[in-house]
Amino acid sequence: xxxxxxxxxxxxxxxxxxxxxxxxxxxxxxxxxxxxxxxxxxxxxxxxxxxxxxxxxxxxxxxxxxxxxxxxxxxxxxxxxxxxxxxxxxxxxxxxxxxxxxxxxxxxxxxxxxxxxxxxxxxxxxxxxxxxxxxxxxxxxxxxxxxxxxxxxxxxxxxxxxxxxxxxxxxxxxxxxxxxxxxxxxxxxxxxxxxxxxxxxxxxxxxxxxxxxxxxxxxxxxxxxxxxxxxxxxxxxxxxxxxx
Ligand code: 6PG
Numbered sequence: 755x756x757x758x759x760x761x762x763x764x765x766x767x768x769x770x771x772x773x774x775x776x777x778x779x780x781x782x783x784x785x786x787x788x789x790x791x792x793x794x795x796x797x798x799x800x801x802x803x804x805x806x807x808x809x810x811x812x813x814x815x816x817x818x819x820x821x822x823x824x825x826x827x828x829x830x831x832x833x834x835x836x837x838x839x840x841x842x843x844x845x846x847x848x849x850x851x852x853x854x855x856x857x858x859x860x861x862x863x864x865x866x867x868x869x870x871x872x873x874x875x876x877x878x879x880x881x882x883x884x885x886x887x888x889x890x891x892x893x894x895x896x897x898x899x900x901x902x903x904x905x906x907x908x909x910x911x912x913x914x915x916x917x918x919x920x921x922x923x924x925x926x927x928x929x930x931x932x933x934x935x936x937x938x939x940x941x942x943x944x945x946x947x948x949x950x951x952x953x954x955x956x957x958x959x960x961x962x963x964x965x966x967x968x969x970x971x972x973x974x975x976x977x978x979x980x981x982x983x984x985x986x987x988x989x990x991x992x993x994x995x996x997x998x
Pocket of ligand 1: 802803804805806807830831832833843901902903904908909910911959
């Protein structure tokens with residue numbers, strides 16, 4: 755790992771390849787879920803989309819010793835597509851985790867990216883978070899979350915050049931489509947929610963992630979340029995599992 759990445763906030767674990775990222779992530783996710791259940795009787799797990807998490811979710815589903823009856827499943831973000839669409843984060847989770855682990859369906863709370871009114875869907879999901887999570891200073895506290903980092907430095911669906919990364923008075927946001935980036939509209943939790951996660955695992959594999967990671971690790975930089983820098987002010991534990 756380049757020494758410059760040592761500036762990343764939290765713990766950094768380097769892995770030889772994406773399969774090793776997935777294996778390490780699944781191990782740490784299982785441990786964090788067991789710890790949350792032991793400490794508070796329940797655990798909330800919030801999922802991101804993208805390519806990297808799929809094998810980690812599959813390995814987590816196969817892991818012994820997790821009392822899934824105590825786990826609530828949430829999302830970090832979702833694309834404005836049907837839950838059956840190939841780009842749906844719900845579909846990713848359903849195929850790799852929900853259909854493989856004995857998670858009670860009543861404990862799975864999908865972000866309604868396919869809603870006709872995304873602003874209303876954002877308000878509705880904020881209410882879901884408030885209903886199912888404890889809050890700290892008005893911000894819902896997710897126990898365990900899987901995050902990623904885009905080649906452009908985004909995390910969740912907080913993208914460069916947008917004001918959304920600085921919104922602090924709402925917990926879930928509707929993000930407009932960006933046709934110039936071939937990107938559909940999104941729903942995403944906001945920066946304060948990301949910063950309040952008790953145990954956040956950031957998974958990154960591939961050389962294209964090195965540059966945005968360096969921008970997170972650097973002392974100087976802006977949230978607008980690199981939204982993943984919000985994790986520099988995380989109150990919980992952040993662990994970067996990298997094969998970059
Ligand atoms: C999404 C994710 C997004 C993802 C990054 C990294 O909906 O796309 O939530 O934030 O974590 O784009 O994705 P990869 O894992 O494909 O690199």
